[in-house]
Amino acid sequence: MAAAARKVFDRYDVDGDGQLTAEEYRQVVAELGDTGVTAEAAQDLIDTIDTDGDRKVSFEEFRASMGL
Ligand SMILES: [Ca+2]
Ligand SMILES: [Ca+2]
Incomplete structure (x- = not known):
């Protein structure tokens, strides 16, 4: 399961620095065909998952x- 999570994480971590940003999230969903995600909506989602507050x-x- 952790390996599967890693695979998904790496897919979204476009620059490979080990951190997902709102911009990376938007980039990947746009590649998947959803270009309607605003920067604000993406950051909201990131903030929901972020627990140490670094956004x-x-x-x-x-x-x-x-x-997991
Ligand atoms: Ca990154
Ligand atoms: Ca964080």
């Missing part, structure tokens, strides 16, 4: 959000 999502935060 980015680490792999640990991501994994925790999936209940």
